Amino acid sequence: VAFHEEEARSRRGLKARLTRHQGWFFLPLLLLAGANLHVASARALAARGAKGRWTDVALLAAHWGLYLTGLLLVMTPLQALAFVVVHLAVLGVCMAGAFAPNHVGMPVIDRGARLDFLSRQVLTSRNVSGGAWVDFAMGGLNRQVEHHLFPSMPRPNLPRVQPIVRAFCDEHGIAYTEQTLVGSYRSIIGHLNRVGLKAGDPFTCQSAAHLRA
Known part of the structure; x- marks a missing residue:
């Protein structure tokens, strides 16, 4: 999503065509906001010089390890995958849905x-x-x-x-x-x-x- 005209102007090809109607994609994209948050966290930790990097890496690894272990103890792998997808989608809608109207x-x-x-x-x-x-x-x-x-x-x-x-x-x-x-x-x-x-x-x-x- 391009929030500023300068950013939109720099886009080419398919991305440019999608950007022209990006407003209508905004609400569906909220479903991906939760997953994007985790991806952004991983990218930030992968960057050199991140303060407290290894502590955060350990905490994130512990989080995902305990989370996935808990799911796999009571679900099949496919059920666990479906749960994670739905969980992240609901997280994205609730989180971004509350933040977006403000700014x-x-x-x-x-x-x-x-x-x-x-x-x-x-x-x-x-x-x-x-x-x-x-x-x-x-x-x-x-x-x-x-x-x-x-x-x-x-x-x-x-x-x-x-x-x-x-x-x-x-x-x-x-x-x-x-x-x-x-x-x-x-x-x-x-x-x-x-x-x-x-x-x-x-x-x-x-x-x-x-x-x-």
Whole structure:
């Protein structure tokens, strides 16, 4: 998945054709997010100079050894394989499904841009509304703006500070984004397709875009 127009522009051939419609592949690709997490961990440990490399290698080996041994004690090899596939798919949907609505499609601030801490956190985050069931399903990450501003704050307190943060942002002209869960995924798919088609700048925030220019 290409999240930025520059990345999409660099693609050629079949990858380029798929990228033009990448938004529609995003949700199915969540099924692979869990497996990708493990692959990324292995690649990071394979890199030279990784801090605590051998400790992490030992822990990962112990994890997979115990995990697979436990499965094979109660299942046939094919059943164990099916369990691992389903487990990783569910992990990917639950993990990426909670993280993606918070940031994908939101402005990406250049490292050199001069933005204060508050603006940087608010402009790049999206809250997801929907009541108690969304709070439960997303583990409190649906109030991503407040979570970024107060990372050590206990989750039950985030709803209490949300009206204060929103009012402060309104007072100071800082764009505060909140959408429903369906609306957030609609924005994600639209953003990814726009990037794939190179139809416009994915950096849509006017105040941050001014600093980026």
